[in-house]
Every structure is written in structure tokens, then in C-alpha cells.
Amino acid sequence: MLPRGFALLSFAFIPLARAAEGGAVSSAPDLGASALSMFFGLIVVLALLIGALWLMKRLGQPHGAAAGLMRVVAGVAVGPRERVVILELGNSWLVLGVAPGQVTTLAEIPRQELPPGVALSTAGEFPDWLKRMVHRREK
Incomplete structure (x- = not known):
């Protein structure tokens, strides 16, 4: 039986072994899709920030009497x-x-x-x- 750390380390090399069997690893990355994904992530983070600030302001105001x-x-x-x-x-x-x-x-x-x-x-x-x-x- 292999030590636990060795078994976990062997899983890290599985993609390398598959690439050696199948040839090329992957094609060149698509820069347009990467930029679009980054822009979309930025918009989501800004929307979450604005929503959190609005919620904090709304909850911080006294209500009723x-x-x-x-x-x-x-x-x-x-x-x-x-x-x-x-x-x-x-x-x-x-x-x-x-x-x-x-x-x-x-x-x-x-x-x-x-x-x-x-x-x-x-x-x-x-x-x-x-x-x-x-x-x-x-x-």
C-alpha cells in the first residue's frame, strides 16, 4: 500500500500522462473570451459591492418610532x-x-x-x- 501523500501526489501527474498519450495538451487560449470573462466578473463584483452598501445603509437607518x-x-x-x-x-x-x-x-x-x-x-x-x-x- 502506498503512503497517503504519495497517492495524492500521483493524481497531480495524471493530466501530464494523458497529454503524453494523446499528443498536444490544448490549443492556444482565446484572448477575447478571457477578457470577456474578466469583464463579466468585474461587473458581478461591483454589483455585489453596490448591493451590499445599499443593504448596509438601509439596515442602519432607524425604523418606526x-x-x-x-x-x-x-x-x-x-x-x-x-x-x-x-x-x-x-x-x-x-x-x-x-x-x-x-x-x-x-x-x-x-x-x-x-x-x-x-x-x-x-x-x-x-x-x-x-x-x-x-x-x-x-x-
Whole structure:
């Protein structure tokens, strides 16, 4: 009886033995089919990545009563990595100081009505900042 490792190694040489019996191993590879296969694989991987990101975003959002429990009313940068944020929680606003690795409650005030035309989120700050930076570099 042969040792187990030797038996497994012998299976690696079976294709070589068949090629010696039958002549040529195979024809030249088809480059068009290889490129098409690689492109299709890339599309599948990108689609899976986009789907996973969408699913993570969808599952990370609060649902039901928790969705309206908290929201960011306003925020302003007071330093390179520090911000002051107003967070609405129920019928009160929390004024928070946010720094790397630390969130501090600065004040708690009753909920107020915002003046008309004031945005409730800080989502518009980045595009405005980017426009200012591009305009500043063009000068």
C-alpha cells in the first residue's frame, strides 16, 4: 500500500500522462473570451459591492418610532476637529460639544421653532465649503 501523500501526489501527474498519450495538451487560449470573462466578473463584483452598501445603509437607518426620536437641528465647526451640534431629542434640544473621542453636553434648552428658510440639517455645508475652496484656488 502506498503512503497517503504519495497517492495524492500521483493524481497531480495524471493530466501530464494523458497529454503524453494523446499528443498536444490544448490549443492556444482565446484572448477575447478571457477578457470577456474578466469583464463579466468585474461587473458581478461591483454589483455585489453596490448591493451590499445599499443593504448596509438601509439596515442602519432607524425604523418606526425610533426614526423620529432624534435628529440633528444644526451644527457648526469651532475648530479643525471640533463641532458644536444642536440635537433635538423629544421636546428639548441638547447643545453638544463634539471632539474626537468625546461628546460633552453643553446645555439643554426647550425645543424652539426655527425661523422660516433655516435648514434642519448640516448636509448642505460640504457642497458650499467645496465651492468656496474651488473658487479660492482659482484666484
